Amino acid sequence: MNWMLISYSLYLLGSVFLTLWVGRHLHKNGFAFIIELLRDVELSKNVNNILLIGFYLVNIAYSLLVLKENFTIHTLHETIELLSYKLGLIITILSLMHFCNIGILYFIHKKYIHYEPHRH
Numbered sequence: 001m002n003w004m005l006i007s008y009s010l011y012l013l014g015s016v017f018l019t020l021w022v023g024r025h026l027h028k029n030g031f032a033f034i035i036e037l038l039r040d041v042e043l044s045k046n047v048n049n050i051l052l053i054g055f056y057l058v059n060i061a062y063s064l065l066v067l068k069e070n071f072t073i074h075t076l077h078e079t080i081e082l083l084s085y086k087l088g089l090i091i092t093i094l095s096l097m098h099f100c101n102i103g104i105l106y107f108i109h110k111k112y113i114h115y116e117p118h119r120h
Contacts, residue, residue, distance in 0.1 A: 003079050011067065015086070019090070026098060027052045034047055037106065055101070
């Protein structure tokens with residue numbers, strides 16, 4: 001049995017599934033937050049869609065970049081350890097991406113949405 005092939009396959013399936021699942025839920029549930037920040041429904045839809053595509057691209061690309069392992073896996077135990085480490089890393093990256101997106105939107109909201117130029 002080729003444990004490397006099994007671990008690569010399970011890792012790719014798991015990381016793509018997690019990325020799509022998290023992205024879909026953030027897209028659906030974060031829309032109200034974006035509307036509140038940007039105060040424009042059409043702009044909020046576009047920003048939400050752009051964030052979703054960027055989220056997918058960055059996370060799937062990262063998943064593919066960390067796919068390769070420099071050692072050979074010989075047992076089910078080693079396969080489970082590798083999968084838990086790599087999928088845990090993907091979950092951490094997904095979380096960081098989410099908080100970065102929230103921070104960027106908050107910055108845009110504070111800097112540009114509530115900005116009123118001084119009038120003389």
